[in-house]
Structure formats: C-alpha cells, structure tokens
Amino acid sequence: MFRVGIVGSGFMGSFHAAGWSQTPAELVGYHSLDQAQVNKLIERYGGRSFPTLDALLDAVDVVDICTPTHLHHPMILQAAAKGKHIVCEKPLTRTVAQAEEALSACRSAGVKLLVAHVVRFFPEYAQAKAIVDRGEIGRVGVVRLKRVSFQPRLAADNWFLDTEKSGGMILDLMIHDFDYARWVAGEVESVFAKSVRSARPDAAGDYALAILRHTNGALSHIEGGWAYPPPMFRTSLEIAGDGGLIEHPAGSSVPLSIHLKESGQGDAEIAVPASPLLEDPYVTEIKHFYDVLAHDAPPRVTAEDGLAVLKIAFAAVESARTGQRVTL
Amino acid sequence: MRFAIMSFAHLHAEAYINNLRAIPGVEMIGFADDDPARGQHFAALYNTRWFPTYEALIAEKPDGVIICTENARHRPLAEMAAAAGIAVLSEKPLATTLADAQAMVEACQRAGVPLMTAFPMRFSAPVIEVKKVLDSGALGTIYGCNATNQGQLPRLHTAYPRDWFVDKELAGGGAAADHTVHVADLLRWYFGSEVTEVYAELNHIFYQEPGIEVETGGLIMLSFANGAFATIDCSWSKPPHYPTWGGLTMELVGEGGLITLDPFRQVMTVYGKDAPRPRWAYWGSDPNQAMINEFVAAVKEKRAPAITGYDGYKAVEIVEAVYRSALSRQPVALPLS
Numbered sequence: 001m002f003r004v005g006i007v008g009s010g011f012m013g014s015f016h017a018a019g020w021s022q023t024p025a026e027l028v029g030y031h032s033l034d035q036a037q038v039n040k041l042i043e044r045y046g047g048r049s050f051p052t053l054d055a056l057l058d059a060v061d062v063v064d065i066c067t068p069t070h071l072h073h074p075m076i077l078q079a080a081a082k083g084k085h086i087v088c089e090k091p092l093t094r095t096v097a098q099a100e101e102a103l104s105a106c107r108s109a110g111v112k113l114l115v116a117h118v119v120r121f122f123p124e125y126a127q128a129k130a131i132v133d134r135g136e137i138g139r140v141g142v143v144r145l146k147r148v149s150f151q152p153r154l155a156a157d158n159w160f161l162d163t164e165k166s167g168g169m170i171l172d173l174m175i176h177d178f179d180y181a182r183w184v185a186g187e188v189e190s191v192f193a194k195s196v197r198s199a200r201p202d203a204a205g206d207y208a209l210a211i212l213r214h215t216n217g218a219l220s221h222i223e224g225g226w227a228y229p230p231p232m233f234r235t236s237l238e239i240a241g242d243g244g245l246i247e248h249p250a251g252s253s254v255p256l257s258i259h260l261k262e263s264g265q266g267d268a269e270i271a272v273p274a275s276p277l278l279e280d281p282y283v284t285e286i287k288h289f290y291d292v293l294a295h296d297a298p299p300r301v302t303a304e305d306g307l308a309v310l311k312i313a314f315a316a317v318e319s320a321r322t323g324q325r326v327t328l
Numbered sequence: 329m330r331f332a333i334m335s336f337a338h339l340h341a342e343a344y345i346n347n348l349r350a351i352p353g354v355e356m357i358g359f360a361d362d363d364p365a366r367g368q369h370f371a372a373l374y375n376t377r378w379f380p381t382y383e384a385l386i387a388e389k390p391d392g393v394i395i396c397t398e399n400a401r402h403r404p405l406a407e408m409a410a411a412a413g414i415a416v417l418s419e420k421p422l423a424t425t426l427a428d429a430q431a432m433v434e435a436c437q438r439a440g441v442p443l444m445t446a447f448p449m450r451f452s453a454p455v456i457e458v459k460k461v462l463d464s465g466a467l468g469t470i471y472g473c474n475a476t477n478q479g480q481l482p483r484l485h486t487a488y489p490r491d492w493f494v495d496k497e498l499a500g501g502g503a504a505a506d507h508t509v510h511v512a513d514l515l516r517w518y519f520g521s522e523v524t525e526v527y528a529e530l531n532h533i534f535y536q537e538p539g540i541e542v543e544t545g546g547l548i549m550l551s552f553a554n555g556a557f558a559t560i561d562c563s564w565s566k567p568p569h570y571p572t573w574g575g576l577t578m579e580l581v582g583e584g585g586l587i588t589l590d591p592f593r594q595v596m597t598v599y600g601k602d603a604p605r606p607r608w609a610y611w612g613s614d615p616n617q618a619m620i621n622e623f624v625a626a627v628k629e630k631r632a633p634a635i636t637g638y639d640g641y642k643a644v645e646i647v648e649a650v651y652r653s654a655l656s657r658q659p660v661a662l663p664l665s
Contacts, residue, residue, distance in 0.1 A: 141533035141545045142563050146474070148581070192527050192549060192659070194557035196471045207471040207581050209559045211547045217531045219547050221561055223474045229585045240478075240545075240565035242533050325527070325657060 002085075002293060003028045005047075005056040007075060008066035009037035010154075011270060012089045016064050016116075019286025021045040024294070031056040057082045062293055065089060068159040069166050073098035080109040087114045087289050091175050092306035094167055096314055099307040106303060114289050114299055115306030119176045120183060121285040123277065124253070128237055128246050129184055138243025140185045140218045145177035146250060148225035149233040151205035152270040160226075160270070168197060169206035170320070171313050174224030178316070179301075179309040181212060181220035184239060188312050189215045190327045195320040196227075210316045222316075231268045329628055332390040333359035334382055334397065334405050336370045338419045339486040340446070340616070341396035345374050347620035348394075354624055360385035369488065386412050392627045394446075394620075395419060398498040399505065403428040410439035415627040417444045417620075421509045421647060422640030424500030426664060429644040433637040442626050444633035445640030447513045449576060451618035454591040455514065458580070462518050467582035473515060473558035474581075477507040479574025480566045481535045481544070494540045502542025504530055504650045507562035509643035510576060512550065513635075516642060518580075521554035523642075526649035527659040534564050548650055549659075571597065572608040591615075 009032035029047035050056035152160040195208035207225035234250035291297040315326040358377030361367040371378035379385040392415035423429040436443035482493035530543035594612030626633035
C-alpha cells in the first residue's frame with residue numbers, strides 16, 4: 001500500500017479524491033490555496049491539510065496534481081526531485097518544452113508520471129477502441145470526435161479563460177479528443193485547424209475545427225468548443241473503417257430523462273459529462289493508476305502519450321494562428 | 329409545357345422522371361440516351377419514349393431538359409440545348425472542370441435560357457427552416473459549421489450498373505467530387521458569403537476494390553468571407569450494410585448558440601421479414617419534387633431559377649480547389665484564377 005496526496009482541490013481534485021478513496025491507497029491529504037474546498041474533502045474522504053507542497057510531498061509516495069495547467073510543470077519537477085511518483089491532470093504541462101523537461105526529470109528520478117487523459121477510461125470510448133482493435137470495422141479511415149460545452153464560469157479565479165494559465169480551449173478541452181484520435185488511429189503527421197479565438201480574439205468562448213492526417217493515411221476530424229448555451233455539453237464519436245462503422249452520436253444513448261418543473265439546472269460552473277454508471281470513469285481511471293503504481297501494471301496512458309498529444313494540440317493552435325498546415 | 333431528360337447515366341434521372349410526371353400541365357416527352365442498352369432498359373421500366381440521340385430529342389423542341397449524364401458530359405448537352413433555346417437543369421456537380429462550368433453558364437447566358445443546378449437540399453423543409461432562423465439573426469455572428477455528407481459507395485444504391493461514379497474522368501473524382509457541392513452550396517446560401525479558402529485531406533481506405541482508383545474518404549475545411557469556417561466530411565464511409573444510403577448533417581455554432589440539422593432523419597426503422605438488416609424508411613417531404621417544380625415554374629414564368637448556373641459554377645470551383653489543396657497539401661485561395 002502507498003500513500004497519496006492531492007494538490008489542488010477544485011473539480012478534478014475532488015473527482016480524484018473520490019477515486020483514491022475507492023483504492024487501497026492511503027489518501028494522506030491535500031495541499032490547496034482554497035481551505036474551504038480542502039475542508040470539504042477532508043470531511044468526505046479523510047486526510048489532512050498541508051500548508052505547502054513540500055510538506056505534502058514529504059508525507060506521501062505519490063502526488064496527484066490537480067492544479068491549473070500552468071502549475072503542473074513546477075510541481076512535477078518538485079515532486080520528481082523528491083523521488084515521488086506523479087499522477088497529473090491533463091494537459092501534462094502548459095508547453096511542449098515543459099513536458100519534455102518533466103519527462104526527463106521523472107526518468108532521471110526513476111519515478112512514474114501518469115497523465116490523467118480520462119476519456120480513455122470512459123466506457124464508450126474504451127469500448128470503441130476495443131472494437132477497433134478487435135478488427136470489427138477493419139482498417140480505420142476517418143475518425144470524427146466532438147466535444148463542445150459552454151464556456152467555463154468558475155465563480156472565483158476562472159483560470160480556464162486565462163490563456164497563459166490554461167492554454168485556452170484547444171489545449172484544455174480538444175486535447176481529450178486529440179489523444180483519443182491518436183490512441184485509435186495512430187501517430188499524427190499533420191494538423192490543419194481553424195478557431196474563432198485566433199480570428200476574433202474578443203469573442204466569448206471559443207470554437208474550433210481541426211483536420212488531422214495520421215501517418216497511416218487515416219484522417220481525424222476534431223470539433224471542440226466553449227460555445228454552447230449552458231448547461232449544454234455534447235460529445236460524440238464516429239469511427240469509420242474499411243469494413244464497418246461505429247456511430248455514437250451526441251445524446252444517442254441517454255438511458256433516462258428527467259423533466260421537473262423545479263430543476264436547479266442551468267447554473268453549473270463547468271461541464272462534466274453526465275454518464276449514469278455504477279463506476280464513475282474518474283474512479284476507473286484512478287483505480288487503474290493504483291494498479292500501475294502498486295503492481296507495475298502497464299499504464300493505459302504513458303507520459304510519452306501526454307507529451308505527444310501536447311504536440312498535436314499546439315500544432316492545432318499554431319495552424320489556427322498562421323492559417324497553415326502544421327506537420328509534426 | 330414539355331420537358332425531357334437527357335441521359336439516365338445518373339441515377340437521379342429515375343427520381344426526376346416521376347417528379348416531372350407529377351406536375352399538372354407538364355408533358356414528360358421522354359428521354360435521350362446514347363447508350364442503347366440503358367435507353368431500352370429505362371424506356372421499358374418507365375414506359376416512356378427513348379430518343380437514341382440527343383439531337384433527336386432537341387429536334388422535338390421541349391421547353392426544358394434535365395441533364396443526367398455522367399458529370400463530365402454535361403457541357404456539350406447544355407450547349408446543344410441552349411443553342412436551341414431550351415432551358416437547362418443540370419445534375420450536380422455542374423461540371424468536372426471550372427472551364428466547362430464557365431462555358432455552360434456563358435452558353436445559357438448568350439442564348440437567354442435559364443440554367444439551373446440541381447441542388448435539391450435547398451428545397452428540403454428542415455434545411456429551409458434553418459435558413460429562416462439564420463436570416464432572423466438569432467444565431468448572431470456565425471463561428472463555424474461542422475458538416476457531413478457521407479455515403480456508401482454510390483453503385484450500392486443503384487440497381488442499374490453505374491460504375492462511372494468511381495471513374496476519375498467521367499465523375500471528376502471520387503467522394504470529394506460527389507459529396508462536396510451540396511453542403512458547399514447550402515453554406516454559400518446560408519451565409520450569403522463566398523468561400524475564400526479551401527483545405528482538403530483525402531484518402532482511399534474505404535472500398536479498396538478492383539477498379540476503384542479515386543479517393544473514398546475526405547475532410548475539407550472552407551473559410552468564408554464573413555469570417556466563418558466550416559468542415560465537410562465527404563467520405564463514402566458508410567458501409568454496405570448501413571441502414572440507408574448515407575446522409576447530410578450540419579451543426580452551426582454562433583455567438584447565439586447552436587443549430588443542428590439532420591434533414592434525412594425523418595425516417596422510421598424497418599426490420600423486414602426477409603431483410604438481412606434494418607432499413608431506414610424516409611417519410612419527410614420530397615425535396616426533388618420541390619426542385620423540379622421550381623425549374624418548371626422558372627421556365628413557365630420566364631425568370632431565373634432560385635438556384636442558378638453561377639451557383640453551380642461556384643460549387644465546381646470549390647471542388648477544383650479541394651483537389652488542388654489535396655495535391656499541394658496547402659490551403660488554396662479562392663476565387664481560382
């Protein structure tokens with residue numbers, strides 16, 4: 001059994017805490033600037049509050065980084081320097097150079113670096129990948145992925161909207177599907193993308209479309225956005241092969257629908273997919289990370305995957321900015 | 329009013345002949361086809377007169393003709409009809425080269441006859457509803473559009489053999505030539521704005537069969553003068569066992585929200601007694617009928633049709649840019665010189 005601590009206590013921090021609480025790992029505690037959030041986590045999942053990251057690191061074997069994106073890089077380096085294994089929310093870091101440095105630091109320190117690309121743990125996405133791998137639809141020709149929500153509206157410190165901190169919608173949200181496309185269809189050769197943000201910097205939210213060509217000739221179409229009216233959030237996947245097709249349109253598999261005259265809907269701060277499952281995909285993800293850390297199971301997402309997808313995301317940002325095709 | 333069809337090479341002739349017959353006051357005088365086997369087959373199937381040459385049909389002086397040859401053979405027939413003062417409705421794409429499209433527009437202009445391009449989706453009821461919402465301004469500034477016009481290999485939805493759909497010369501290409509123009513035309517109409525740049529990635533992974541040398545998959549990015557961008561998935565990515573021929577979808581995102589459009593979704597699923605797979609039975613309104621009605625009305629009223637030859641020309645220009653971009657692997661600026 002090992003000891004784990006979480007940095008950051010926002011949405012991802014609380015989802016990960018819920019996950020760790022369902023593993024044999026000891027959830028030692030949290031470091032966060034928001035004491036009220038930490039108190040809620042302590043009440044629910046136990047553990048204690050650490051005043052500094054250093055103090056938390058000294059008390060754990062594994063640190064789980066759930067802070068805003070721009071903080072990932074210094075925290076990974078700090079944890080690696082202390083020889084702690086690391087779980088890190090996506091995107092791995094704010095820049096490609098930071099990710100390369102993080103990988104190198106973790107390799108030197110001999111610690112694991114696990115990137116929380118949770119989409120790989122959503123059952124429909126995992127199932128579609130398994131169907132492709134079984135050869136049920138033949139060779140993949142075109143992959144189509146959608147992920148569009150409303151613009152995040154955190155009551156305090158809405159770091160999502162600060163490009164310096166989050167990298168913007170393409171890095172924060174579309175990266176999920178860049179990762180999935182690469183997982184399903186292989187390495188990416190080139191990216192061509194358009195975004196509202198690059199054309200109209202003053203526009204609220206963002207919306208982008210990207211065309212990827214994979215080295216094996218397959219194509220991927222990725223749609224991402226912070227553009228829908230709240231509380232709308234839609235994802236979809238379609239994978240067409242030379243022998244068959246997987247379709248999973250937005251809203252096509254809603255197993256229940258509740259319409260109440262008094263609903264409190266419409267005031268969510270950020271959009272998280274509602275998938276009524278016996279096990280939340282974030283819990284599935286953390287349980288998998290537990291197996292990787294405790295039993296040396298092969299990780300479903302490697303640090304190299306986290307770096308590779310960052311390169312794709314930045315190629316999309318670059319393409320949208322310059323209007324040119326960007327090769328990888 | 330007398331109308332006729334030129335060639336049954338394109339499967340849509342089989343819809344249009346019934347559409348013409350359904351219009352009161354229209355006499356469907358028959359069709360010409362220079363392929364005798366095809367001519368005899370469809371003359372018998374539709375119990376109509378077959379003219380073995382196009383000249384013989386033109387000599388009958390119909391008021392209007394619908395050209396349903398292979399894509400690359402529209403031009404000579406349009407020129408022949410125009411010279412005889414006969415109105416022309418051409419199947420899409422208007423032509424396989426920009427030069428041919430331009431020649432068709434000019435020939436009809438010179439002769440003073442209407443030239444219409446067959447873009448039936450403009451007459452689809454759900455498509456028209458979206459146009460109304462956009463014109464109301466409710467979506468505000470339009471950010472972008474994620475569109476698809478996917479299908480099976482075209483020969484899978486024609487009982488009569490029509491292999492020319494995968495012949496690069498006769499069809500002008502594969503999936504991109506077949507499935508770019510409908511969405512491109514709708515977006516030009518919706519936005520009231522022209523395409524300024526085209527980027528395309530094409531591949532050939534679907535339907536790798538002997539005799540198929542054209543692209544069967546493609547993703548296209550269009551940029552418009554109004555600042556909006558749009559993608560079209562033109563792939564023949566629907567497998568042979570799909571419950572319908574394919575479809576067309578659009579998702580329009582703007583500062584005011586989202587509009588989703590799936591005009592072929594007015595279907596019911598049929599699990600037939602002897603059918604190996606479920607089938608979608610379409611029950612929505614027939615856009616082809618509305619389009620043919622408009623062609624007939626334009627001829628009767630001696631006015632320009634709602635969709636012109638120029639619209640067809642602009643769509644051909646986009647297809648040509650798709651192929652140039654796929655070859656150069658660079659975005660291509662429009663208009664093409």
